[in-house]
Amino acid sequence: MKKNVGAVVGLYPTPVTIIGTVIDSRVNWINIAHVGIIALDRISISMHKSHYSNQGLTKGNLVSVNLVSEKMLAAADYVGMVSGAKVDKSKVFEYESGSDGEVPLIKDSPLVMECRVVDNYKTESHDHFILKVEHTHVEEENLNSSGKIDYEKVRPILFEMPTRTYLKTGDVVGKCWSEGKNYK
Amino acid sequence: MKKNVGAVVGLYPTPVTIIGTVIDSRVNWINIAHVGIIALDRISISMHKSHYSNQGLTKGNLVSVNLVSEKMLAAADYVGMVSGAKVDKSKVFEYESGSDGEVPLIKDSPLVMECRVVDNYKTESHDHFILKVEHTHVEEENLNSSGKIDYEKVRPILFEMPTRTYLKTGDVVGKCWSEGKNYK
Numbered sequence: 001m002k003k004n005v006g007a008v009v010g011l012y013p014t015p016v017t018i019i020g021t022v023i024d025s026r027v028n029w030i031n032i033a034h035v036g037i038i039a040l041d042r043i044s045i046s047m048h049k050s051h052y053s054n055q056g057l058t059k060g061n062l063v064s065v066n067l068v069s070e071k072m073l074a075a076a077d078y079v080g081m082v083s084g085a086k087v088d089k090s091k092v093f094e095y096e097s098g099s100d101g102e103v104p105l106i107k108d109s110p111l112v113m114e115c116r117v118v119d120n121y122k123t124e125s126h127d128h129f130i131l132k133v134e135h136t137h138v139e140e141e142n143l144n145s146s147g148k149i150d151y152e153k154v155r156p157i158l159f160e161m162p163t164r165t166y167l168k169t170g171d172v173v174g175k176c177w178s179e180g181k182n183y184k
Numbered sequence: 185m186k187k188n189v190g191a192v193v194g195l196y197p198t199p200v201t202i203i204g205t206v207i208d209s210r211v212n213w214i215n216i217a218h219v220g221i222i223a224l225d226r227i228s229i230s231m232h233k234s235h236y237s238n239q240g241l242t243k244g245n246l247v248s249v250n251l252v253s254e255k256m257l258a259a260a261d262y263v264g265m266v267s268g269a270k271v272d273k274s275k276v277f278e279y280e281s282g283s284d285g286e287v288p289l290i291k292d293s294p295l296v297m298e299c300r301v302v303d304n305y306k307t308e309s310h311d312h313f314i315l316k317v318e319h320t321h322v323e324e325e326n327l328n329s330s331g332k333i334d335y336e337k338v339r340p341i342l343f344e345m346p347t348r349t350y351l352k353t354g355d356v357v358g359k360c361w362s363e364g365k366n367y368k
Contacts, residue, residue, distance in 0.1 A: 002296070002321040005331065010295045010320045011199055011219055011227045011249065013335055013342075013353055035195055036220010038230050039310040043195045046222050065195065070357060078364030092367070111194045112186070121305055121314075126223040130305075136194045137186040147189065149346040151197055157357065158197075161224075162333040164360035169197055170352030173254060173341065177348060180262030183276070 013158035013167050018076055019045060020064035020095065020104040021056025027090040027104045028053055031080030033159035038130065043115065046128045052085040057129050061117045062100050065131065066093075066109035068157040073166060076157070099135055110154045112137045197342035197351050202260055203229060204248035204279065204288040205240025211274040211288045212237055215264030217343035222314065227299065230312045236269040241313050245301045246284050249315065250277075250293035252341040257350060260341070283319055294338045296321045 016033045030053040034046040043065065047054050057063055068076045075092050082089065095104035098114045105112045115131035122128065142153040151169060158167045200217045214237040218230040227249065231238050241247055252260045259276050266273065279288035282298045289296045299315035306312065326337040335353060342351045 001324055003324050003327065005320050005322055005327070005333070007225065007317050008320040008333070009221060009224065009227060009317050010251070010297055010322070010333055011201070011221055012333075013340070014198065014221060015195055017195070034221040034223075036222070036228050036230075037193060037195055037198060037218040038220070038228070038305070038312050039218075039307045040193065041191065042307070043193060044220050044222070044228070046220075067194070073358055074363050074367040076364075077358070077360060077362070078367035081361055081364040113194055121222070123223045123226070128222050133191050133193050136189050136192040138189055138194070140185055140187050143187065143189070144347065149189070149192070149194055149196075149344070151344045151346075151349070151351060155354075156197070158353070159360065160333070160335045162335075163328065165335070165356050166358045166360060166363070167335060167356050168354030169342070170339075170354035172349050172351050174257055174261070174350045175348060176261060176343065176350060177265055178261070179258050179350070180260075180265040182258040183262035 009161065012160035015156045016068045016076060016159045018066040018068060018079060018106060019053065020066060020106065021053060022102055023056045023084065026088065027095065028056055028084040029079040029089050029092055031076055041132060043131050043133060044128055045131065046126050048126055052083050054127050057117050059117050062098065062103045063115055063117060064098060064103050064105050065113040065115055066106040067111040067154065069110050070157060072108055073157055105137060110139050110142050193345065196344035199340045200252045200260060200343045200350065202250040202252060202263060202290060203237065204250060204290065205237060206286055207240045207268065212240055212268040213263040213273050213276055215260055225316060227315050227317060228312055229315065230310050232310055236267050238311050241301050243301050246282065246287045247299055247301060248282060248287050248289050249297040249299055250290040251295040251338060253294050254341060256292055257341055289321060294323050294326050
């Protein structure tokens with residue numbers, strides 16, 4: 001028996017990301033899990049317009065989208081709790097510079113995407129940044145023997161909003177375009 | 185040590201959804217995991233323009249977005265393998281009608297959102313439908329004592345594209361805006 005809980009977004013869990021930018025020559029991080037995939041080459045991140053971090057996401061800019069491992073969780077949550085307008089968060093994560101020599105890539109992240117800001121699909125309250133993926137950096141131990149990303153190894157931390165909880169990525173249960181052959 | 189694997193979308197895993205529509209008076213289902221969250225009231229689904237199912241997602245239409253439990257997996261994968269242009273998929277899932285008396289809601293799904301198509305952010309290859317959530321129906325056993333959705337009970341099936349694999353939702357590892365207090 002189902003209960004109608006109202007107009008609640010229930011499309012969870014989603015991967016937690018740390019967005020790395022440079023604002024006024026200082027590295028800044030923010031935790032964003034309201035993310036999405038567009039076509040086969042773009043992703044999106046939805047950020048309330050009040051955030052300081054949005055300044056680092058102007059069109060044409062390169063930003064980093066860092067997945068979160070369990071050992072990064074306290075720091076990942078922290079950068080979502082304090083604003084870069086008041087606190088210097090640049091040293092929360094160790095980083096190296098990306099392909100433009102500037103965008104910060106988190107060393108401890110299991111998977112980092114360098115993305116170009118190509119558009120902003122604005123709503124009343126949010127900037128919904130459209131990011132084109134340019135380079136994806138993966139810890140070699142997280143690649144399978146064919147060089148593909150193995151999410152059972154990456155095990156990104158996930159998020160759900162209704163009770164504001166972080167969850168693990170679980171085990172593999174089947175293959176796409178294969179399980180369906182068992183449907184009769 | 186990280187390896188640059190190219191311009192690969194790595195923002196996984198994401199929840200698998202079954203999109204329920206009515207096309208030419210017939211119920212149709214398709215499996216979509218390239219999804220996203222926009223602001224606090226909208227979600228998005230990205231569908232290649234070649235799909236038959238896109239016809240059911242014209243602006244103003246009500247559609248259903250059904251999360252997938254483990255027992256639904258074979259059927260869920262199947263509706264992503266065959267086209268509604270060639271195969272009548274209407275009986276793959278048992279359903280009841282939504283608030284408009286028409287949109288089909290999957291009985292076995294642990295969580296179903298009725299959504300209004302409010303926009304289409306088109307790319308060269310894809311329709312990226314923007315959906316406003318109007319009603320969310322959750323199996324009562326999946327709500328916690330405060331009436332909130334408990335994703336450790338819902339345990340939606342997730343997807344990743346690089347090796348086309350389905351994964352489980354794992355266990356809770358922490359609370360948002362709380363773990364960060366442990367960061368020093």
